[in-house]
Amino acid sequence: MSDGGRAQILGAVRRALKARSAPSRPAHLVPQRARLQAPELRALFVAQAEGAGAKVQSVADDAALTEALRALAAAHGGVPVVAPASPLAKLPWGASAPALRPVASGDALAVSTAVAGLAETGSLALASGPENPVLSAFLPEHHAVVLPASALLGPSEDLWAFLREQAGVPRGWCSHVPCTGSPGPRAPGILK
Amino acid sequence: MSFQVHSQDFIARSRDALADAPLQSALGKLRMGLSVRRREAVAALPEFEALREEAAALRDYTLATLDRQLETFEAQVRARGGEVHWAPDAASARAIILELCQRYGAKKVLKGKSMVTEELELNEHLEAHGLRCVETDLGEYIVQLRRERPSHIVAPAIHLRKEDVAESFAAHHVGREHADRSTAEALMAEAREELRAHFLSAEVGITGANFAIAETGSTVIVTNEGNGDLTQSLPKVHIAVTGIEKVVPTLEDASTLLRVLARSATGQEASVYTTFSTGPRRPEDPDGPEAYHVVLVDNGRSAMLGTEFEAMLRCIRCGACLNHCPVYGQVGGHAYGSVYPGPMGAVLTPQLAGLDDTVHLPTASTFCGACEAVCPVKIPLPSLLRRWRQRAYDARLDGDRARWLLRLWAFFAARPRLYHPLLSAATMMLGWLAGPGGSFRRLLGGKAWTESRNFPAPEGGSFLAGLQGEEFAPTPRKAPSR
Numbered sequence: 001m002s003d004g005g006r007a008q009i010l011g012a013v014r015r016a017l018k019a020r021s022a023p024s025r026p027a028h029l030v031p032q033r034a035r036l037q038a039p040e041l042r043a044l045f046v047a048q049a050e051g052a053g054a055k056v057q058s059v060a061d062d063a064a065l066t067e068a069l070r071a072l073a074a075a076h077g078g079v080p081v082v083a084p085a086s087p088l089a090k091l092p093w094g095a096s097a098p099a100l101r102p103v104a105s106g107d108a109l110a111v112s113t114a115v116a117g118l119a120e121t122g123s124l125a126l127a128s129g130p131e132n133p134v135l136s137a138f139l140p141e142h143h144a145v146v147l148p149a150s151a152l153l154g155p156s157e158d159l160w161a162f163l164r165e166q167a168g169v170p171r172g173w174c175s176h177v178p179c180t181g182s183p184g185p186r187a188p189g190i191l192k
Numbered sequence: 193m194s195f196q197v198h199s200q201d202f203i204a205r206s207r208d209a210l211a212d213a214p215l216q217s218a219l220g221k222l223r224m225g226l227s228v229r230r231r232e233a234v235a236a237l238p239e240f241e242a243l244r245e246e247a248a249a250l251r252d253y254t255l256a257t258l259d260r261q262l263e264t265f266e267a268q269v270r271a272r273g274g275e276v277h278w279a280p281d282a283a284s285a286r287a288i289i290l291e292l293c294q295r296y297g298a299k300k301v302l303k304g305k306s307m308v309t310e311e312l313e314l315n316e317h318l319e320a321h322g323l324r325c326v327e328t329d330l331g332e333y334i335v336q337l338r339r340e341r342p343s344h345i346v347a348p349a350i351h352l353r354k355e356d357v358a359e360s361f362a363a364h365h366v367g368r369e370h371a372d373r374s375t376a377e378a379l380m381a382e383a384r385e386e387l388r389a390h391f392l393s394a395e396v397g398i399t400g401a402n403f404a405i406a407e408t409g410s411t412v413i414v415t416n417e418g419n420g421d422l423t424q425s426l427p428k429v430h431i432a433v434t435g436i437e438k439v440v441p442t443l444e445d446a447s448t449l450l451r452v453l454a455r456s457a458t459g460q461e462a463s464v465y466t467t468f469s470t471g472p473r474r475p476e477d478p479d480g481p482e483a484y485h486v487v488l489v490d491n492g493r494s495a496m497l498g499t500e501f502e503a504m505l506r507c508i509r510c511g512a513c514l515n516h517c518p519v520y521g522q523v524g525g526h527a528y529g530s531v532y533p534g535p536m537g538a539v540l541t542p543q544l545a546g547l548d549d550t551v552h553l554p555t556a557s558t559f560c561g562a563c564e565a566v567c568p569v570k571i572p573l574p575s576l577l578r579r580w581r582q583r584a585y586d587a588r589l590d591g592d593r594a595r596w597l598l599r600l601w602a603f604f605a606a607r608p609r610l611y612h613p614l615l616s617a618a619t620m621m622l623g624w625l626a627g628p629g630g631s632f633r634r635l636l637g638g639k640a641w642t643e644s645r646n647f648p649a650p651e652g653g654s655f656l657a658g659l660q661g662e663e664f665a666p667t668p669r670k671a672p673s674r
Contacts, residue, residue, distance in 0.1 A: 121462040
């Protein structure tokens, strides 16, 4: 059915477009708002993310990061759930290690790492893969995302360039404005 | 092409809607909510008008190269391990999706929000073949429980009040007799718990696609609840169903359209979740679907290319034209008898279903122009509606009374020396008769209007007089009766 359907649809489209010259592509516009340098970029990201309901917390080093994640999970009655392949698993967690396993429905807090933060909208860009299971962003009651300060970008166009040139296109990726939702996590937080 | 509509009784449904107090209460939220939020979001982005221009030109460019974009998209999906299926009409789309569900042994199907699957009446088809469909978008879930159709393309349950939702949950959620349903938050939490059980037990997830990106073979969904993400991530099969016009060439093009989409739809800077799906789970991935299928649906769309209605294919389904339409705002979506209501639906539905059964829809407009003014891709909706009216007139579908009145008006309008004095006299007379209140509660020949609202009396001089430089002179009012 599909092959016949393909020929039928493309044939109809080509008949309709016959002898028509395509218009030129319009010039691409990126809002000026996103064209900032640090520290203005950082300030815009924080303002946009907090405006959308996220809690943003800055941490100075790995020790402070693990402590902040532990405290956040404890506040919600659990321990942080971290993907075994995540670089977060190698952090100096000390005595109270996180749960290194796939996230399950009802977990108090899962932790992901953002491939980028987009200051234009305060969005977090999460790329799927062993280090960042997709479900970590959707199944737990609460979701914390670690955003390295060096991964702060302006508009989504910067992310597309990064994916093309360095990271490759992941199977799935999500640009996520932190916000409470149903059935998504109730209260995401960002640490950077 | 097949597209089921129930638009023949639009007038009767509209009358019922105007007398439906709970519906009018619910529609009040629409009138005061979404349009205000859009205005604020647009005001916060100085480049918004320039982005609208770019978005409209981009949609035109894509449509003019649609065959190439679709072929590129297909090649990219296949290169990443997915399959593309081409459905010329609704019947073939339903058959393809049913065959896929059966191939993977599905008993339960999760649905993300998708207007094209509403257009296909997919749930009914799958359920007739023994599958259970569960809508996961909160609004869609509510209307599914109530066995209704969405009344808005973005906010499916906008016609309902909190009390209506509580009543539906009480009737359908087993074992929750003492649940607190007094607040929207409590209702959302209850739906979240109910839906979680379904997410973990379905074999197939079906979503729509706001965009299909040719460059990467990705489908994109935007949601505010995360439901679509779970729908396409948890089951072992993800089927994305989308119209052929939803393809965009590049990731940057998607960025442009996303900027105008969220602001126009809900007044957000960006939707909460904007998720890109590119093929099935890869060997190293810990989760994601094992199989990824895209169903490209034509169902009348290619027949619009190259016609006077081609601009309608620019539509990105934001719903802004519904939110700003005075007719939609009074009668709601169900009156239209089509899954596509409001101004965009009044243009699209006659194209998809034929004008014979939908002739009332193009007349459901005051031609105020608000729909075109807010459209993020600048579709000239009033012009397109006018063309449908012309076609209805030419085909003698508009009824003897309407034709007789039009001919009468045309007789006078074609004779300015007669028309203007008569118009001035009628204006003076109506203004005087209206008295100090300035409006009529009853008016000869105007029953359809005055049944639901007062008819405002003319204020004074005509638009044409003003245009010719005459000073505005208020119409004298009759003294109040004692």
